[in-house]
Amino acid sequence: MLGLQAYASGSSSSGDDSDQEDTKTTKEPTEEELAHLKPLADSAHSVAKSLQVCAAPLVVPTGQVETSRVVAPTVNELSYNPRYEEMFAPVAGPANPFLTQQMRAPKNMLTGFVEAAHISDFQFENQRKTFHSYGYALDPSVEGGVAAYDTDGKTVFESSKANRAGDKRKKLKNDKPEDVEGFLGPWGKYEDEELVSRPNETERAEIEEMMAKKQRRNRVTEDKPIEEKSVLHIKDSVDYQGRSFLHPPHDVGVNLRKSGAPDRCFLPKAHIHTWTGHTKGISAIRWFPKSAHLLLSCSMDARIKIWEVYNERRCVRTYSGHRQAVRDVSFNNRGDKFVSAGYDRYLKLWDTETGDVVSRFSSRKIPFCVKFHPDYNKQHLFVAGTSDKKIICWDTRSGDIVQEYDRHLGAVNTITFVDENRRFVTTSDDKSLRVWEWDIPVDMKYIADPTMHSMPAVTLSPNGKWLACQSLDNKVVIFSAINRFKMNRKKTFTGHMVSGYACNLDFSPDMSYLVSGDGDGKVYIWDWKTTKLYKKWQAHDNVCISTLWHPHEASKLVTAGWDGTIKYWD
Numbered sequence: 001m002l003g004l005q006a007y008a009s010g011s012s013s014s015g016d017d018s019d020q021e022d023t024k025t026t027k028e029p030t031e032e033e034l035a036h037l038k039p040l041a042d043s044a045h046s047v048a049k050s051l052q053v054c055a056a057p058l059v060v061p062t063g064q065v066e067t068s069r070v071v072a073p074t075v076n077e078l079s080y081n082p083r084y085e086e087m088f089a090p091v092a093g094p095a096n097p098f099l100t101q102q103m104r105a106p107k108n109m110l111t112g113f114v115e116a117a118h119i120s121d122f123q124f125e126n127q128r129k130t131f132h133s134y135g136y137a138l139d140p141s142v143e144g145g146v147a148a149y150d151t152d153g154k155t156v157f158e159s160s161k162a163n164r165a166g167d168k169r170k171k172l173k174n175d176k177p178e179d180v181e182g183f184l185g186p187w188g189k190y191e192d193e194e195l196v197s198r199p200n201e202t203e204r205a206e207i208e209e210m211m212a213k214k215q216r217r218n219r220v221t222e223d224k225p226i227e228e229k230s231v232l233h234i235k236d237s238v239d240y241q242g243r244s245f246l247h248p249p250h251d252v253g254v255n256l257r258k259s260g261a262p263d264r265c266f267l268p269k270a271h272i273h274t275w276t277g278h279t280k281g282i283s284a285i286r287w288f289p290k291s292a293h294l295l296l297s298c299s300m301d302a303r304i305k306i307w308e309v310y311n312e313r314r315c316v317r318t319y320s321g322h323r324q325a326v327r328d329v330s331f332n333n334r335g336d337k338f339v340s341a342g343y344d345r346y347l348k349l350w351d352t353e354t355g356d357v358v359s360r361f362s363s364r365k366i367p368f369c370v371k372f373h374p375d376y377n378k379q380h381l382f383v384a385g386t387s388d389k390k391i392i393c394w395d396t397r398s399g400d401i402v403q404e405y406d407r408h409l410g411a412v413n414t415i416t417f418v419d420e421n422r423r424f425v426t427t428s429d430d431k432s433l434r435v436w437e438w439d440i441p442v443d444m445k446y447i448a449d450p451t452m453h454s455m456p457a458v459t460l461s462p463n464g465k466w467l468a469c470q471s472l473d474n475k476v477v478i479f480s481a482i483n484r485f486k487m488n489r490k491k492t493f494t495g496h497m498v499s500g501y502a503c504n505l506d507f508s509p510d511m512s513y514l515v516s517g518d519g520d521g522k523v524y525i526w527d528w529k530t531t532k533l534y535k536k537w538q539a540h541d542n543v544c545i546s547t548l549w550h551p552h553e554a555s556k557l558v559t560a561g562w563d564g565t566i567k568y569w570d
Contacts, residue, residue: 137195268555275568280303282562283328285560304329332379363386370384371416371424378394389412409430411428431453457502459505470503477492509552512528517544517545544561
């Protein structure tokens, strides 16, 4: 091999020299030299054939056996670089001998294989509407589409109104710009167009008959007297000293007259009592003011009941006076009266002890929430949020509306007094929170954020500094109740499911815990400082719509659900 290369190089160099010296003479090898070099060339060819360069040799690590990896045909992403043989290997496993040729064909949907293609949303809608309007559409698989019938292949966006088969009316035209008063342009009306639709004789008679029936039906409903009654369920309405059931008891082991909260609250552990009597789901529950020895509940069965919290825990009285479900109730400061809001569009002021209806109020709209003014010198005023986006204030002495707050864009769900009752906060279905100065019908603060959801339940903290709002994105969000009413982004309580339900929440008296029900009937208790979920349990068979912590007990909790029961926990 080396000798052959040397000879070739020598011959080429000598040839170059000879070309330089004498271009006419060229030296050629003789037959003896060729015969001598032939064995060397054959051996060099065989060596070159056996020596092949491998740029990327296949190396198997020591102790491992080379195994081929199987790639599933449904895999879209691999975490390694497979070889060509692995990528295009047949599907592992035995073939099904019973598959037909059609069944064996590759499919990416139930009826066959669909090749992915792209078409803009506008073009797709254009062809769809054209097909529904004219009966033809563009076929993307055929070059040139389809043959048009009457409109030269124009789509609904290209065809003019004059070319439409169903449009035969003529328009008034005046396209002369110099005619200032008579210029119509594209706003010309049809020749037979009527701006006011007038019914014919037959339609007029049907409409009059229908309106007469409706007025007659409404008149009968309004003239029919509403049976307002109450039933006392205990034997004696007064005790041996002449005190009614509104008087707080003294023999229960708890001072119900004190104003301070317990020093420290604890998590309830056991179910101790169940109040039953409502035939449908409960809408709201309220403690008797200050003492909390009575519990008022309103239900979807159109009844309101008041229950004993201590001793025998009986149902004391039932109030019936609404035609439809009762949405909300609210005590005045003394507890001797309460107002109820029903879906029959009436607000009724009741005497708690006698069960009589003192007065009735209505704005012809459904009241969703009602609240007495907390000040002692304004106990004759209460406000109600209605379905027509208004907050209406009534005077119970005269029965007149004294103020209307009309700024919301949706039904008003909650009313909460803050800042020593000088202001109140309302939430609505318009996903906003508004702050109002009392008796000023213009909101002083409007809070709305694209990330906010509707907040159908709001509770003020015992220290009056925070508002806990039940948000329909399964969160409890916190707003400051003083100064700027800013959302506290660091305090958000999650874990429960309340989408679609106005589940009321409450604080423990010492502000250690926050408690809420949820749509599955569970009760959730969080730590106020850390927002950590401490405890949850199944309390009701249906939605747990309301939870209340007893203001004088360290671990007593009341829950109400749509299963019609009220449960007491300790």
